[in-house]
Amino acid sequence: MSPRVVFPNKILPYLLLAPQLAITLVFFYWPASQALYQSMLREDPFGLKSQFVWFDNFARVLADPNYLNSVRVTAVFSIATAAVAMVTALLLAVMADKVIRGRGLYRTLMIWPYAVAPAIAGMLWLFLFNPSIGTLAYGLRWLGIAWNPLLDGGDAMVLVVAAASWKQISYNFLFFVAGLQAIPKTLIEAAAIDGAGPTKRFWTIVFPLLAPTTFFLLVVNTVYAFFDTFGIIHAVTGGGPGKATETLVYKVYNDGFVNLILGDSAAQSVILMVIVIALTAIQFRYVEKKVHYG
Amino acid sequence: MATVDLKDVKKIYAGGVEAVKGVSIAIPDKALCVLVGPSGCGKSTLLRMIAGLESISAGTVSIDGKVVNAIGPTERDIAMVFQNYALYPHMKVYDNMAYGLRNRGTPKDEIDKRVRETAKTLELSALLDRRPRELSGGQRQRVAMGRAIVRNPKVFLFDEPLSNLDAKLRGQMRVEIKNLQRALGVTSVYVTHDQLEAMTLADQLVVMNAGLVEQIGDPLDIYEKPASTFVASFIGAPPMNLLALTRGGAGRMPAGSPEEMAAVGHGSAAGSTALASAAPMLTDGSVVPFAPQAAATLGFRPEDADVTHGAEAPGGALAIPAAVEAVEPVGAESFLYCAAAGTRIIVRVHGRATARPGDQLRVVVRAEKLHWFDQAGKRVG
Numbered sequence: 188m189s190p191r192v193v194f195p196n197k198i199l200p201y202l203l204l205a206p207q208l209a210i211t212l213v214f215f216y217w218p219a220s221q222a223l224y225q226s227m228l229r230e231d232p233f234g235l236k237s238q239f240v241w242f243d244n245f246a247r248v249l250a251d252p253n254y255l256n257s258v259r260v261t262a263v264f265s266i267a268t269a270a271v272a273m274v275t276a277l278l279l280a281v282m283a284d285k286v287i288r289g290r291g292l293y294r295t296l297m298i299w300p301y302a303v304a305p306a307i308a309g310m311l312w313l314f315l316f317n318p319s320i321g322t323l324a325y326g327l328r329w330l331g332i333a334w335n336p337l338l339d340g341g342d343a344m345v346l347v348v349a350a351a352s353w354k355q356i357s358y359n360f361l362f363f364v365a366g367l368q369a370i371p372k373t374l375i376e377a378a379a380i381d382g383a384g385p386t387k388r389f390w391t392i393v394f395p396l397l398a399p400t401t402f403f404l405l406v407v408n409t410v411y412a413f414f415d416t417f418g419i420i421h422a423v424t425g426g427g428p429g430k431a432t433e434t435l436v437y438k439v440y441n442d443g444f445v446n447l448i449l450g451d452s453a454a455q456s457v458i459l460m461v462i463v464i465a466l467t468a469i470q471f472r473y474v475e476k477k478v479h480y481g
Numbered sequence: 482m483a484t485v486d487l488k489d490v491k492k493i494y495a496g497g498v499e500a501v502k503g504v505s506i507a508i509p510d511k512a513l514c515v516l517v518g519p520s521g522c523g524k525s526t527l528l529r530m531i532a533g534l535e536s537i538s539a540g541t542v543s544i545d546g547k548v549v550n551a552i553g554p555t556e557r558d559i560a561m562v563f564q565n566y567a568l569y570p571h572m573k574v575y576d577n578m579a580y581g582l583r584n585r586g587t588p589k590d591e592i593d594k595r596v597r598e599t600a601k602t603l604e605l606s607a608l609l610d611r612r613p614r615e616l617s618g619g620q621r622q623r624v625a626m627g628r629a630i631v632r633n634p635k636v637f638l639f640d641e642p643l644s645n646l647d648a649k650l651r652g653q654m655r656v657e658i659k660n661l662q663r664a665l666g667v668t669s670v671y672v673t674h675d676q677l678e679a680m681t682l683a684d685q686l687v688v689m690n691a692g693l694v695e696q697i698g699d700p701l702d703i704y705e706k707p708a709s710t711f712v713a714s715f716i717g718a719p720p721m722n723l724l725a726l727t728r729g730g731a732g733r734m735p736a737g738s739p740e741e742m743a744a745v746g747h748g749s750a751a752g753s754t755a756l757a758s759a760a761p762m763l764t765d766g767s768v769v770p771f772a773p774q775a776a777a778t779l780g781f782r783p784e785d786a787d788v789t790h791g792a793e794a795p796g797g798a799l800a801i802p803a804a805v806e807a808v809e810p811v812g813a814e815s816f817l818y819c820a821a822a823g824t825r826i827i828v829r830v831h832g833r834a835t836a837r838p839g840d841q842l843r844v845v846v847r848a849e850k851l852h853w854f855d856q857a858g859k860r861v862g
């Protein structure tokens with residue numbers, strides 16, 4: 188170990204750290220503790236006085252069938268979004284790896300959707316699939332498919348999943364392309380000589396070697412589906428019809444800012460915070476030190 | 482088990498690079514054919530065409546008499562050892578070796594038997610449960626060999642398999658590969674740019690240069706009768722000394738001293754003037770006897786030369802005046818680096834060299850040890 192460098196000035200290090208600490212305190216710890224505090228308060232209907240109720244809000248939230256519905260919706264939505272986004276991206280990346288002519292153009296075009304803001308992505312999909320004005324909705328009806336995301340919860344879920352994963356495909360695509368390029372070509376050649384056809388090569392060589400990338404993307408996509416899809420849901424369905432697309436994050440917003448049930452909303456956001464911390468811990472534990480081969 | 486026949490094989494890459502420009506080689510059954518040549522001469526390209534990893538632009542490749550141009554690597558029944566070994570990093574050694582057998586639907590107990598047998602011959606039995614990253618370079622090399630052997634293919638292909646090993650291990654593995662190949666009797670093609678590896682391994686040596694075959698044959702035949710200046714300078718270490726010859730214009734006096742002419746048995750000093758006008762000379766002007774008509778380059782191997790300090794030289798030999806520049810003793814032999822006729826020549830002498838840097842002496846080569854090459858670099862005589 189190299190000897191430690193010791194600076195004589197005792198105050199300077201703290202001064203240098205101060206801005207960072209201030210930002211973290213003001214923008215994270217303060218709101219977080221506010222949320223925590225708020226989650227243990229109950230306000231009267233007119234917002235005139237509030238009462239400290241310990242964990243009552245949590246108990247009520249967790250017993251609320253609407254909340255449990257929201258958990259279920261979030262699970263379905265996240266798993267579907269992550270799965271669709273990753274499988275499609277992998278498929279496209281594998282095909283892009285085979286493209287020789289116009290490779291750069293193809294890849295550039297693939298990356299563009301990532302630059303579209305979530306709400307706008309949602310609007311695009313909404314326009315395309317709106318039952319009364321959507322071009323593609325018209326096509327679906329023409330094919331004899333009863334399609335109405337404004338009335339049918341299942342259709343609405345399909346629509347938000349499509350919009351959310353469409354936006355994430357580009358990101359996944361980039362990582363998969365890089366992951367594929369990192370696999371030495373000689374390995375594929377060795378496998379071919381060892382008698383493995385293209386499909387077998389993919390499942391026995393390429394896919395296992397992509398595992399670190401896939402795992403990383405799984406975490407990123409889950410976090411994305413949990414927390415970054417508010418804009419899309421807000422624009423496309425507003426959590427409806429009924430509560431068919433009301434995810435946990437959307438419910439926090441709905442209860443807190445629309446229905447003004449601040450105590451419940453705060454309790455929900457504290458639960459979400461715990462989920463984020465858990466996901467981040469998993470990410471650090473496994474993704475940071477990835478599964479390295481070679 | 483199989484012969485490999487290349488007929489006028491060409492490879493033009495998509496970018497227009499002509500990497501192989503028409504190569505024909507007939508590799509007999511059970512032979513170890515070594516492709517040797519400088520970097521970029523198309524050895525790997527040729528090997529990869531035999532493997533089916535590169536398409537063949539023109540000509541035919543046949544294995545066991547059957548043209549395989551249109552057959553993919555999966556169906557060619559060959560095995561290849563790559564320079565970087567290309568072991569599957571996520572599989573244990575056992576699975577690396579079993580992979581090819583599994584793909585071909587070999588029964589499980591048969592796979593197990595063969596993998597364990599092969600592991601035993603290659604002393605890998607203790608390593609079967611490890612992953613490639615937990616192995617040393619030499620062990621990885623063995624696993625790569627094992628993966629090739631275990632399948633019992635028609636042809637083995639090696640692309641510089643030893644180039645990532647240290648010198649000592651390379652020597653060991655070279656012997657081992659040779660023995661294994663003999664024992665298994667599998668036709669093999671081996672690519673290297675190391676001429677020592679090429680000489681020691683080959684049953685059939687193919688010297689390549691710039692996409693073309695320079696010479697094919699038994700390694701010692703090639704060593705003794707190189708077909709061109711390229712082969713002469715590529716095979717053998719240190720390489721053959723090559724000296725350019727010029728034909729003196731009329732009336733130009735050779736710079737060689739009269740007694741030298743006498744020493745090489747070329748008559749009197751008086752006669753040499755007349756002879757010199759048409760006779761080939763070295764660039765320093767000394768006349769070279771014995772040269773065939775077409776000769777443009779003179780060559781001799783460092784081990785065929787000797788040095789003499791005295792004026793007297795044996796008959797039937799060429800004596801070139803030279804100045805010693807450096808002496809390199811390596812134990813059993815010494816190398817003298819001499820300046821002569823405008824170039825550097827290397828002489829190998831047994832044991833300790835008596836010459837010192839700065840000495841003026843003469844390099845003596847017997848006439849029958851001289852090689853002659855024409856203007857195009859092809860062998861004459």
Ligand SMILES: Nc1ncnc2c1ncn2[C@@H]1O[C@H](COP(=O)(O)OP(=O)(O)OP(=O)(O)O)[C@@H](O)[C@H]1O
Pocket residue numbers: 494495496498499500518519520521522523524525526527674
């Ligand atoms: N995929 C490719 N596309 C275009 N040109 C190529 C390709 N692969 C090789 N070449 C060219 O073909 C020529 C022969 O290459 P090759 O790899 O066969 O050389 P080599 O004899 O194996 O050399 P080395 O000893 O360095 O491995 C080189 O000039 C190289 O630049």
Ligand SMILES: [Mg+2]
Pocket residue numbers: 524525526
């Ligand atoms: Mg090569």
